[in-house]
Amino acid sequence: MSLRHPDACAFCHRGIAGEYFRVAGHMACDVCARNASELVPPDTHKAYTRALLYGAGAALAGCIGYALFGILTGITLGYAAVGVGWLIGKAMRKGSGGLGGRRYQVTAALLTYAAVAVAFVPMALHDMDRTREGKASQSHSVQQTDAQQADHAEQKASQDTGKPANAHSSFLLAILMLLGVGLISPFLIFTSSVGSGLLNLFILALGVRAAWQLSAVGRPVVEGPYTA
Numbered sequence: 001m002s003l004r005h006p007d008a009c010a011f012c013h014r015g016i017a018g019e020y021f022r023v024a025g026h027m028a029c030d031v032c033a034r035n036a037s038e039l040v041p042p043d044t045h046k047a048y049t050r051a052l053l054y055g056a057g058a059a060l061a062g063c064i065g066y067a068l069f070g071i072l073t074g075i076t077l078g079y080a081a082v083g084v085g086w087l088i089g090k091a092m093r094k095g096s097g098g099l100g101g102r103r104y105q106v107t108a109a110l111l112t113y114a115a116v117a118v119a120f121v122p123m124a125l126h127d128m129d130r131t132r133e134g135k136a137s138q139s140h141s142v143q144q145t146d147a148q149q150a151d152h153a154e155q156k157a158s159q160d161t162g163k164p165a166n167a168h169s170s171f172l173l174a175i176l177m178l179l180g181v182g183l184i185s186p187f188l189i190f191t192s193s194v195g196s197g198l199l200n201l202f203i204l205a206l207g208v209r210a211a212w213q214l215s216a217v218g219r220p221v222v223e224g225p226y227t228a
Helices: 030-034 045-073 082-096 100-116 120-136 140-159 166-192 194-214
Strands: 019-023 026-028 222-227
Touching: 019 030, 019 100, 030 222, 045 082, 045 100, 045 120, 082 166, 082 194, 100 120, 100 166, 100 194, 120 166
Parallel strands: none
Antiparallel strands: 019 026, 019 222
8 A cells, every 4th residue: 555745746646855836725846836727726625615715705895895985975886896796706716726616606706796785784874874864953843852752762761671682683683684685785776767777787797797707717826836
């Protein structure tokens, strides 16, 4: 029974005594590293998990950035979606070490859609806050009514102090509802304008397409040389 040398090329399985490279995270000799464009590194669970983590982090950053863009500009969907898709695709490519494939593409597309759609939540909350501020500055009588309602709400809250679990459940339910609305937000715009809805879906599709293309099978990342 022959044992594989611990410092061996993952592709040609020859022992490595001097310098070595890493192709998509796998140890490779100089010959295989030069021919990296023709190599097909094994797609491991570890590589996909790293790509998923990198992609999820990029999706969170893209969601925050997209929400800030929408709040500052007033545009709910725009060409920033393409940037979000590019960011997620690049992050997944980095996490996988250059690997790609169908499951990477599907994951990148879903993360891009979720990042852009869920960004509706902070934008909607911002609009609600602006609306509330506008109502608060209308008339003195309205302000008095609001103050009376606030006092009534405070008295009711003091009576319901024995029900913290119900309040916590209501808060979680509200968050889930907001996230659900966020996921379908690209389609809600059709209720106001069919043309704007189609345009925004097209732009969102461009972002998903960018993530899909960047997550396809490509040339693996080559790192090195290192000393064995």
